[in-house]
Amino acid sequence: MTLAFLAAWLVPASVKAHSSEGPAFAPTCHATSGLDTTFERMVNSERWVCSDSDWRASDPVAWLKFDKATWDDDALPRFFYTRTARHSAIAIAALDADGTMRVEHYRENDGDPIAAGPKFTLDLPEIREETRAVLVRIERPHSIPLLTEARVSFDKSATGWSQRDMMLLALVLGMLVLPLLFDISFFVVLREKFVVLHAVLVIAMMIYVLSAGGLITVFVDLPVSALAIIAPLIWAIGMGIVLLFFAAFVEPGAQSPLMRRATIAIAWWTLLVPTFLSLQFHATQPFDDQGYFLAFVPAMIMIPLAVAQALWRGSMAARFIAVAWLPMIVAGFERFARGTGLYTGPSTLDQMLYFATAFEVIVISLAIAHRFLVLRRERDAALTEAETLERLSERDPLTGLMNRRAVLSRFEGLRDEGFDTFALIDLDKFKDVNDRFGHQVGDQALVACADAIRGGEGRDEVAVRLGGEEFVVLLRGSETLTRAEALRQGIAIRIARDVEGLDRVVTASMGVVEIPRDFNAMMDFDDLYARADKLLYEAKATGRNRTTYERLKVFRTPPAARPNLTGAEAA
Known part of the structure; x- marks a missing residue:
């Protein structure tokens, strides 16, 4: 204007004075x-x-x-x-x-x-x-x-x-x-x-x-x-x-x-x-x-x-x-x-x-x-619909836990937030549950297992269903091994309470890897999964319904000066 x-x-003034009349x-x-x-x-x-x-x-x-x-x-x-x-x-x-x-x-x-x-x-x-x-x-x-x-x-x-x-x-x-x-x-x-x-x-x-x-x-x-x-x-x-x-x-x-x-x-x-x-x-x-x-x-x-x-x-x-x-x-x-x-x-x-x-x-x-x-x-x-679909695509439809895709995309951020304990959980003899009681009962057992380990999700524990009867819990804070063991033991109790028609106790075995904060960047999800899977296999091989763990350490001295390691600690 x-x-x-x-x-x-x-x-100009002369122009302003123009008149078409x-x-x-x-x-x-x-x-x-x-x-x-x-x-x-x-x-x-x-x-x-x-x-x-x-x-x-x-x-x-x-x-x-x-x-x-x-x-x-x-x-x-x-x-x-x-x-x-x-x-x-x-x-x-x-x-x-x-x-x-x-x-x-x-x-x-x-x-x-x-x-x-x-x-x-x-x-x-x-x-x-x-x-x-x-x-x-x-x-x-x-x-x-x-x-x-x-x-x-x-x-x-x-x-x-x-x-x-x-x-x-x-x-x-x-x-x-x-x-x-x-x-x-x-x-x-x-x-x-x-x-x-x-x-x-x-x-x-x-x-x-x-x-x-x-x-x-x-x-x-x-x-x-x-x-x-x-x-x-x-x-x-x-x-x-x-x-x-x-x-x-x-x-x-x-x-x-x-x-x-x-x-x-x-x-x-x-x-x-x-x-x-x-x-x-x-x-x-x-x-x-x-x-x-x-x-x-x-x-x-x-x-x-x-x-x-x-x-x-x-x-x-x-x-x-x-x-x-x-x-x-x-x-x-x-x-x-x-x-x-x-x-x-x-x-x-x-x-x-x-x-x-x-x-x-x-x-x-x-x-x-x-x-x-x-x-x-x-x-x-x-965008809202896309976000909803994205969330749905990152959730296990049966249990509602995060799935493997979701944890892979967020794993680096979770490590940066202090989640330094990786617990791999597997239900013991779960194929027998499906074969004897049917897949519907088996699904009820999986849901009960998810409910048992999801309790702290969003705070200091993040629960994930990888597939089948295999779950992962990521933990941070103090006493992570003790807390992981408590979650594992709670699985059998929750399944017995929530699933009718079972005439046996469904237990779980677990392999746990603890890593130092400054060691996070050196191992990705697949590396930790591979270590935890070996520990889980040992737990299964030694009688099931137990936990095998490994606490990783970072050595700052030359290899020749390191003390011999025994027990559950490894470099």
């Missing part, structure tokens, strides 16, 4: 001809069309005639002005009653752009009381509004838009700044392609409003030839981006595959064909004006069709887009009709398009905000 008011403030006079007749036609031949030519119809910008030369009857002797015209558009040259002749003719010749970039509307001015030859007409010869015109909006005036301040019009234009420009900031903020959080496309669209519309409204000349000194290209070029790019944005923004399934491909194809057509024609090369002058507007016809057909299908399929995004694009479509059709010469009107009608553009950008920004909230909810739900 600050930029908008700065632009309005920087417009001032003493400006329209041409009384118009005509076209070849390049070899001179002023002398056109004076009494029968080619003149003295009505507001049959305007053409496809012939090599366009002619305008301003008869004296349109101005007062007390206010002789001194300036010619018209819409900024490409041409190769303009010659202006003042024709006196006695046939005398004074001619001024101008090249394309001799025009003086003004910052109050998309217009430029040229000085007329000396206009006298005996001057009966002003003839204007425009060579290779590229735009019908270049002809229909041409005027002569005695007051240069009457050539531009009013101060109110320019303030409204600056307001539109300011309205486009906030959606751009929204897009940047959204993209930081939501890395979606449609956010980038909308940001590009907003920037394009800002440049379009600046250039088409003439405000760009406040900031940058550009020739008429450049000013004439920027607005149609940016509009063509913007229309292509609109279709790409639509295809990316609507929800999956809102467009059929065929409609989506057609939308993207027409988007690229719009980005290529009208963009090329907007450059207005003099070689393409016979057709680029009409061609430029006609090249938008596929997009003008596709947009309503694509929106209608998305609405029919229940797209919430399409509802926002329908509201946003309706004023733009109406204003676009008006500009299309005026640009193709279907009717004539003042350039101030362009302000309909500027406001429609600002309205579109703001509503679409709200749509993006809504979509942002929807996608965020969907992503949060997906």
